[in-house]
Amino acid sequence: MDSYQIREQFLDYFAQRDHQILPSFSLIPQHDPTLLLIGAGMAPLKPYFTGEKKPPHPRITTCQKCLRTPDIERVGYTGRHNTFFEMLGNFSFGDYFKEQAIIWSWELVTEVFRIPKDRLWISIFQEDEEAFKIWSQEIGISGERIVRLGDKDNFWEIGHGPCGPCSEIYYDLGPETGCDKPGCTVGCDCDRYLEVWNLVFTQFCREPDGRLTPLQQTNIDTGAGLERLATVIQGGDSIYDTDLIYPIYEHFAGLASVGKKRQVIPLRIVTEHSRGIVFLVADGVLPSNEGRGYVLRRLLRRAERFGQLAGMTGNFLTEVVPLIVQLMGDAYPVLKQRQKHIQKIVEVEEKRFQETLSQGVEILEEYMARLRQEKQRTMPGEWAFKLYDTYGFPLELTREILSEQGIEVEEESFARSLAAQQQRARGARAGLEAANSIYQESVGLTTLFNGYHKLKSKSRILALLIDGKRCPEANKPGTKVELFLDRTPFYAEGGGQIGDTGTIIGKRGQLTVNDTFTTPSGQIVHRGILQQGVLAEGDLVTAQVEEERRRAIRRSHTATHLLHRALKEVLGEHANQAGSLVSPDQLRFDFTHFTPLSVEQIYKVEERINSKIRENLEVNISYTTLQQAQSAGAEALFGEKYDPESVRMASIGEYSRELCEGTHTSATGEIGLFRFLSEEGIGAGLRRFEALTGEKAYRYTVDQTTRLKHLSQVLRTPPERLEEKVQEMLNEQRRLEKFNQEVKQKLASYQAEALLLKAQEVNGVKVISEAVEADSMDHLLMFTDEIKGRLNRAVVVLGAVEDGKVLLVGAVTPDLVKLGLSAKKIITAVARQVGGGGGGRPDLAQAGGKNPAALSAALKSVSSLVRECR
Structure with a gap:
């Protein structure tokens, strides 16, 4: 049975048992800033487990692509650890529970996948007598093949909240894959017992005081790694033997060196x-x-x-x-x-x-x-860690290269440096969790957004936070407050569009809203400052969005859709959105492209957008199914997860269609004007386009026109000839720079002859160390090259003072470099005397300093430095 069939049979099995099949979610979590990537089958379904959202069906099954890196250092060293994997799972939200989950898992494994029962072992939580009874009495597993494990292995929880015991199905790969230890059994860290399915019984709530209380609604969360199931079903010893991975392994084995294929x-x-x-x-x-x-x-x-x-x-x-x-x-x-x-x-x-x-x-x-x-044979671990951390060198690669030279790595200090880095990373994660925990009390509060068609709404205050703590009221003017309303016209930051600002006014008090955003749980938060009076939970208030600012944001958002379409037309369909920021009359758009845009391409994009603005195309918002929207050609952003039954589609005439939750103009003419501001690279294959719309675009155009007219007056040239005039000036500048360089070169040649006469002999080496007149480091390098080119067995160190700072250049001829003399060492010692530092190569080095008064004495020390080196 190949992996494709395993995947399909798993999903079909549960579909036949009234489970709804959901497609895999993106690896990028949606609306959950606590997660970096989706690392478990249940992660995208978390809102259903917490009760924040109602699941589309009480029974769900998925094959979810996952990626997690806690065990990255073990990948390759074992046959079961991986970073990317496919997690097959079945989930119940208040429907069936422990007994049915166990019965179905055993039936699927043994009857559908036909895995031999005598190779299977079971683990349970040590206190879960119910699970033991089901496995032993209902399924018929003998007690000696049911292993009880503790909290670490068989009790699933993440801080406070829903948790519960779990039970796992293991496959015995045989003693030849194990560790040969006498006590080797399920739970051992070797490769012999392969966990193929984990059944989590979410039946308790971990209270803040540590107590376990029963949940009103019990849930089932299971996960079976496709790669591990395929290992067992296809008769392999590791995931690398499966049809999912083995062809890739064989491909790379064919590229490896002959001596390294093993x-x-x-x-x-x-x-x-x-x-x-x-x-x-x-x-x-x-x-x-x-x-x-x-x-x-x-x-x-x-x-x-x-x-x-x-x-x-x-x-x-x-x-x-x-x-x-x-x-x-x-x-x-x-x-x-x-x-x-x-x-x-x-x-x-x-x-x-x-x-x-x-x-x-x-x-x-x-x-x-x-x-x-x-004459050392051991490299300090800190050096090896710097190579690992800064240049990406694995310890194994460093170790191999060093071993060829008979050098070892001091690995204890490397391990200490690595542990310190990991501790810093754990601290950063803990900070993120703490920052998000203040909103946990708001879970369950829901806010109806009614701001697509109105900017003013009667609302009721549901909750009020001050300094992250829930309070019954705010009564001190100047207090920073976060409000939750039952309904709001305020758009919360999302989809690249920034949050609304405005006011919330009650009979007894008034709040100025400076930002609107959503919590990790999806609640809308109005953050602002109490201006006067008192606002309390339960108060009836009027929520008023700042109208002109919202209007400007709408202009920018609709213009962003036009920009996306125009970029695809000018650059190609690969120009996909990778991020955006929609603010009043200004937008930033990140997109995938591999080279800077030419002036001509930027002009085409800008002209195309302004053409669509002049056409005053109607902007139509409609709700439809995901399939119908995609059939109509709507752009769906990569990484976003959409409700297949209902999506919001923004259509701009027949020119652009995108799935979007943001606010838009009713027609493109409201944008007024679109002006390019800048375009730059921000990463590998990623570009950023910034532009202005509306009033800001008009002001920018006026400002640029004014500057152009002023420049025309200064250069006494008509605006239409400015480009030609500037080119003439640049040509003249280049001619003068060339002439100046030639003059400097001749002067350097004359001065070099004078400096050659001052050369001293030190242990058979000619030494020139003098102060000269030079206006830059390049000028000083020119002097040095001129002198060095006329000598053999020579050391040249020249210094100059420019703008109150010391410039230094040192050079050593190739014949002396071979004998061990280093310009870098000499110039470093000289620079230290003038309060500076530098670096370079053995044949040429440069430095700077802060103390011009010490330059003369520093240059005099060169002879003694050469004498010490010789």
Whole structure:
């Protein structure tokens, strides 16, 4: 049975038992800032478990793509750990519970998948007598094959809230895959007992004081890793033997060096990470140094490093993309749709890291040279960690390169440095959780947004927060307050559109709203300052949005849709939205593209948008099903999850259709004017376009026209000839710069002859160390090159003072470099005397300093420095 059939049979099994099949959600979590990526089948369904949202059906089944990295360092070293995986699951929300979940899981595993019963073991929570009774009496499992485990392994909880015991089904891969320890059994950390299915029985609530109280509604949350199920069903010993992964492993094995093909661990790591890389990029993640972009970068760089360790060359990660799309594209069509985009992003990042890696090799070579000079055979762990942290070198790669030179790594200090970094990361995560916890009391409060067609609404205050704590009222003017209303015309920040501002007025008090946003649980928060009087929970108030600001935001949002369509027409369909910020009369739009836009392309985009504004196209908002919207050609953003039964579609004539929850103009003519402001690269394959609309666009145009007229007057040239005039001036400037350079070169030649006469002989080396007149470091380098070119066995150090600062250049002729003299060491010692520092190569170095008064004495010390070196 292949993996595609396993996936389909699992979903069909539960569909036949009245479960609704939901498609996989994106790896990018929606409306949950506490999660970086989806790492479990239940994660996208969390609002259904907490009661924040009603599930579309009390029984659900999914095959959810997941990615998590806590065990990344174990990937490749075991046969079961992975970062990317597919999690099969069945879920119940207040419907069936423990007994039915256990019966169905056993039936599916043993009767549908035909996994031998004598190879299966069961784990339960040590105090869960109900689960033991079901497994032993209902299913007929003998007591010795049911293993009781503690809180760490078999009780699922995350802080306060819903939690419960769990039960797992394990498959015995056989003693040959185990650790050979006498006590090896279920729960051992070796590869012998493979967990294939985890059944979580959510039946308790963990109270803040630590007590467990029964939940009114019990839930079922199960997860079976497709890769692990395939391992068992297809008779493999590890996930790398499955039809999901083995073809990729074989591909990379064919690229490895002949002598390194047996290096299983590097090949496994490259194979496993390559799948996660492809799926992350397909879902809209781009490499960066923070957030989920850093997760992608880390996976790609780790795969690149271990690929090189196995002897692979070229862009081997880019080249494997078509194979992964071929293997997974039928189950996940987005891979086929975005294949070219995925390949381009991976290629850009792969080449960039190869350059970084070569820099790391240079640093490592400097470390080795230093160790040889100091006659040391052990590299400090801190050095190895710097290579790991800054240049992406795995410890294994550093260890291998050093071993060829007979050098070891001091690994204890490396481990300490790594542990300190991980502790900092844990602290950052804890801070994020604490920041979001203040809104937990608001869970259950719902606000009706009625602001699409009105800017003023009668509302009631549901809750009030001051300093993150719920209070019955706010009564001190100047107090920062967060309000929850039963209904509101205020648009909460989302979809790139910033939140509304305005006022909330009651009979006894008034609040100025400075921002509107949603909590991690989806509630709308009005953040502002109490201006006067008292506002309390239960008060009837009037919520009033700032009208002109909202009107300006609508202009920018509709213009953003026009920009998206225009970019696709001018650049190509690959120009997909990757982020946006819609603010009053100004917008920022991030999109996928690989080169800077030309002046002509920017003009075409701007002209196309203004043409559509002049046409005054009607903007129509409609609600339809996701399928109907996509059939109509509506753009759906990658990473967004839409309700298949009801989506909001914004149509601009026949020109643009997008799924959008934001606010818009009724026609494009209301935008008034669209003006380009800037365009720049912000990451690999990612560009940013900024523009103005409405009043700001008009003011910008007036300002630019005024500047143009003023420039025309200054240059005494008609506006239509300004470009020609500036080009003439630039040509003249270049001619004068060339002439000036030639004059400087001649002067340097004359001065060099004078300086040659001042050369001193120090242990057979000619030394010139003088102060000269130079207006820049480049000028000083010119002097140095002129002198150095006329000498053999020479050391030249020149200094100058410019703008109250010391400039220094040092040079050593090639014959002396071979004998061990270093311009870098000499210039560093001289620079220290003038209160500065510098660096460079053995043959040429430069430095700066803060103390011009010490320059003369510093230059006089050069002879003694050369004498010490010789």
